[in-house]
Amino acid sequence: MEKKKPIKRHIALQPLSRQHHFGLLFSWKIRKGFQKNIEIERMQEYAKWFYKHEITPHFNDEEKYVFPILDKENELVERALKEHRRIKRLFNDTEDPEKSLSKLEEELDAHIRFEERILFNEIQKVATEAQLAKIEEIHSDLEKSRDYHDPFWE
Template sequence: MDDKKPLKRHEALKPLSRQHHFGLLFSWKLRKGFAGNISVNRLKAYADWFFVHEIEPHFKLEEDHIFPILGVRDALIVRALKEHRRIERLFHDQDNPKNSLSLLEEELEAHIRFEERVLFAEIQKVATQQELKKIEEIHFEIGSKEEYMDTFWEKN
């Protein structure tokens, strides 16, 4: 029996946690695509779409509004920013997209787990009520909310 308690997320950060859920689904969909021998071109097209509609705006919100709570010199923020840059490079790699997509699905999932379990927990601990209120006032429901049309992950 797993005795881990569910993570308690402050209301201000819940929209970002919901976006993290979509990132985890993205990784799962890539794994399904690889397992189903879906062409790399189709997987890359989905990754390109996901980057523009979900990842890019999500990273910007975190970097502009969430990370400053701990400060750019904080070790957790330094790690998160390095991981953001690495993930962006994997999304943009044109030289070896199969390898990059394979790494991406692993690294994005690990990054999300780090942010959810470590970084956001620390931010919740140190953020003032004023900072959390400011975050709540920002509309974090980003992304197009349009569905990606090629549902290759359902084919298996």
């Protein structure tokens, strides 16, 4: 198997990449919950908490400050926005929580990998120093992910 070279992320985008790491952990925790037959309600409560504290501010920041670096008709931005809408719907779907959580962990994982491997690389290529400085300024006070009170995945 070919070993992939780590992506060299511009310092301005590193806080967003760290948030992506927490998103990948979210997906892993939901998978663990399913493996351990954790009650859907417990995982659903975690998903509500994660959506409020992590996903909503993260998506807002990307959509307001990062995606506009590329043209809004850019196919990568269009894809990211479409995936944001689908992920938001899955977080808010209460009709079939088990199915929604299962799809959510897969789609969020795939979405983050797309942004990290493809979209952010394109943004880095075309962003001006002023645009990157603005992103860095806005995200300089991002805190690390808060701990959730019910670590069902352990």
